[in-house]
Amino acid sequence: MSPEGFGTIERKTIFEGQVVRLYVDRVELPNGHEAEREVIEHSGAVGVVALDQNGWIYLVKQYRHAAGEELLEIPAGKLSSGEKPLDCGKRELEEEIGFQAFDWLELASFYTSPGFTNEMLYLYLGSKLRKTQANPDEDEFLEVVHLPMGKALEMVAKNEIKDSKSVAGIALATIYLKHQYQPRKTRRMAEK
Amino acid sequence: MSPEGFGTIERKTIFEGQVVRLYVDRVELPNGHEAEREVIEHSGAVGVVALDQNGWIYLVKQYRHAAGEELLEIPAGKLSSGEKPLDCGKRELEEEIGFQAFDWLELASFYTSPGFTNEMLYLYLGSKLRKTQANPDEDEFLEVVHLPMGKALEMVAKNEIKDSKSVAGIALATIYLKHQYQPRKTRRMAEK
Numbered sequence: 239m240s241p242e243g244f245g246t247i248e249r250k251t252i253f254e255g256q257v258v259r260l261y262v263d264r265v266e267l268p269n270g271h272e273a274e275r276e277v278i279e280h281s282g283a284v285g286v287v288a289l290d291q292n293g294w295i296y297l298v299k300q301y302r303h304a305a306g307e308e309l310l311e312i313p314a315g316k317l318s319s320g321e322k323p324l325d326c327g328k329r330e331l332e333e334e335i336g337f338q339a340f341d342w343l344e345l346a347s348f349y350t351s352p353g354f355t356n357e358m359l360y361l362y363l364g365s366k367l368r369k370t371q372a373n374p375d376e377d378e379f380l381e382v383v384h385l386p387m388g389k390a391l392e393m394v395a396k397n398e399i400k401d402s403k404s405v406a407g408i409a410l411a412t413i414y415l416k417h418q419y420q421p422r423k424t425r426r427m428a429e430k
Numbered sequence: 431m432s433p434e435g436f437g438t439i440e441r442k443t444i445f446e447g448q449v450v451r452l453y454v455d456r457v458e459l460p461n462g463h464e465a466e467r468e469v470i471e472h473s474g475a476v477g478v479v480a481l482d483q484n485g486w487i488y489l490v491k492q493y494r495h496a497a498g499e500e501l502l503e504i505p506a507g508k509l510s511s512g513e514k515p516l517d518c519g520k521r522e523l524e525e526e527i528g529f530q531a532f533d534w535l536e537l538a539s540f541y542t543s544p545g546f547t548n549e550m551l552y553l554y555l556g557s558k559l560r561k562t563q564a565n566p567d568e569d570e571f572l573e574v575v576h577l578p579m580g581k582a583l584e585m586v587a588k589n590e591i592k593d594s595k596s597v598a599g600i601a602l603a604t605i606y607l608k609h610q611y612q613p614r615k616t617r618r619m620a621e622k
Contacts, residue, residue, distance in 0.1 A: 253444050253452055255468045257546050260445055260452055265495055268571050275495045276447045278470060279589070283545070303436050303457055303467040305544040314546070348592045350543040353552075354449050358545055359594065378461050379542070385456050391605070394611050400540045402551065402594035409601035409611075413583070418604070421564040422588050 281359035336372030339364030358367035472549035477595035528564030531556025
């Protein structure tokens with residue numbers, strides 16, 4: 239617990255699923271009051287802005303059951319147990335769109351919705367792409383879409399691209415390409 | 431159901447809380463397989479990039495129990511029942527940092543994490559600020575932080591600002607201020 243934080247008095251486990259675990263915590267607030275907090279635990283996820291030499295990006299279109307609609311998103315996926323975020327980004331990029339990237343930058347990482355979940359999203363920019371073979375999970379149904387970064391940014395403004403990792407990734411990549419954004423660490427590494 | 435979508439065969443209600451509702455849905459995939467989907471229903475939320483005449487923004491620092499740490503975020507809050515997103519943004523801006531904004535732009539809206547939740551985040555840019563009186567909820571403990579937009583963008587790169595609405599909001603506002611981003615609708619309205 240942070241000194242500014244809340245002490246957890248009691249935790250009730252409500253549900254332990256494949257993707258989320260749900261707890262209801264009884265916490266003590268700094269003013270001595272008690273309150274309940276609903277907490278969704280999630281293993282974290284990775285998204286990749288895949289940028290080709292012409293400044294175009296690759297997106298995937300898929301139906302999202304929780305959202306109830308088809309969305310156009312950057313390639314992404316959940317972290318497997320023990321998997322490092324960069325390894326997950328490389329895996330998802332190849333599985334979903336069939337490319338390897340030879341340059342990787344860490345654009346940002348963020349809680350998707352810190353009011354109720356600890357889900358952390360690691361956002362990479364992958365460039366110097368080489369075509370391999372897409373290999374989606376058996377139960378994934380994806381369509382790959384290739385378009386200029388400027389067009390993707392317009393689609394954010396028009397609400398045609400509307401998920402947090404894609405909006406943040408397209409916006410940060412746009413600033414980066416204009417040399418106005420310095421990602422925290424630069425890792426330039428070749429695929430083995 | 432979208433033609434590309436999954437048919438829901440059965441929905442089990444696991445939990446109905448103050449912030450989230452959790453369902454486990456049995457769905458039919460396009461290939462005829464059946465699968466389970468864990469769905470978190472959420473009423474949606476609003477975040478505001480509050481920009482003053484010098485290009486500085488206002489952030490709030492608060493402990494987030496689900497994240498387990500103190501975060502620096504743009505002012506934000508959950509939609510109340512029946513509340514319009516813009517009204518929620520105006521309310522939260524005044525409650526959390528004690529300002530009204532006279533110019534409002536819709537920067538974007540997005541699903542925070544469409545793999546498991548329908549939570550929609552409406553992101554505004556509020557400018558032409560006038561000081562009123564902060565009025566946080568009794569059980570909110572906030573510290574207001576005021577800093578240049580460029581500094582905020584650096585803090586994204588350094589992972590010192592790390593939640594989706596703040597990262598997306600700061601990145602989009604940066605592009606907007608450089609006249610390289612056209613929000614979908616512009617609503618310029620005075621407070622009543």
